[in-house]
Amino acid sequence: MTEEASKPIRRRPGGRAARVRQAVLAATMEVLAEKGVARLGIAEVAARAGVNETTVYRRWGNREKLVLDAMLTWSNESIPVPDTGAVRTDFAAFARALAEYLATPTGRAVARAASLGPDDPELAGAWQTFWQSRLDQVGVIVGRAVERGELPADTDTALALELLCSPLQTRSLLGHRPIEPDLPERLADTLLDGLRTGADDRPPGSQGGGPV
Template sequence: MATAGRGPRGAAAIHAAVLDLLDTDGYAGLTIEGVARRSGVNKTTLYRWWPSKPALVAATFRHAIARDLPVPDTGTLRGDLVTLVRAKAAFLGAGPGRLAADVLAHTGADPELARLADELLGQHCAHVTEITARAGDRGELSGPVDDLLLADLLLGPVWLRAVVTHRPFPAADADALVDTLLAGLPTAPASRPSPPRAGHTR
């Protein structure tokens, strides 16, 4: 099975073919044979690296996330969290992220996709943990943070709009979400967002 950072020759074409076919045929209509035809890579090569359709789809989404969702490092806790929420909203709203959300609707019937969902959520929590660890090193946090709970609170509204209500998640909402959560974190005074001055609008 393929591991992170490795893949067959033509991996980029394979991942692009998976995304194209998910977009046109959905997860149910995707086949490894179809990916082989679309990518021009031999079917036996695909099976050598990914023994099942879920494994191939999972590898494609891991590749897309690593490429499109690097952990932000803006120099501040607020900046990192706002950038993370905005990036997650953009990712889930279009392209590979939208397709990933569609595929994860099948997790109840497929244990491998359920493991993928757990992995993606774990990756999201790892991003938050890295951000809060850096904030602690900078002296922005005055106490411990429950990273798992914070990760859930950050992703929950984004996921709800992307998957359930299909409403956009504009940048202003990302800012408001982070500012609301920061008010409940043990942040040092300097890292708390300053309220707008009277008569001042953003």
């Protein structure tokens, strides 16, 4: 055996398995955007990705896990959680990324599918897991703000993020008003004014947090 032949085979990082995963998740998002979650089938996803159905089942097990993985991966890449050092700019940056996502056909379609919700209990569970996972990820914005003394310790994280995101989702889905370029900053300011005013209006000793 030659010295060259005895060398271990070095596989390039992100080889075939990574390419297959990327292709399947991209195909899942395509079908989701075109047909909605209720009509998404693994056979069609596999065909679009250029892989066998067995490959999809072997890796993800079922449709619910596939949808969940695709949604979380797509959201993490398209709407990353910012860390600018200040809660206002974190809120504004996240809102801007969401607005840009909702301006894409896939973003609008996914938001529409999420607003309707699937009738299938198992798919509904996947959606719930997705929303909770994203809340846990994005909630660090509020957690960091509390540690810095920018927000009170009892700030309702879920409510704060709903108030930040809902106007963008409403405008995107209903289309009755455009998303102006400065809207993310205005939403961040309005949200912070409300959170801080609410903290100031509470009885003394009820906040439990540092100075705002």
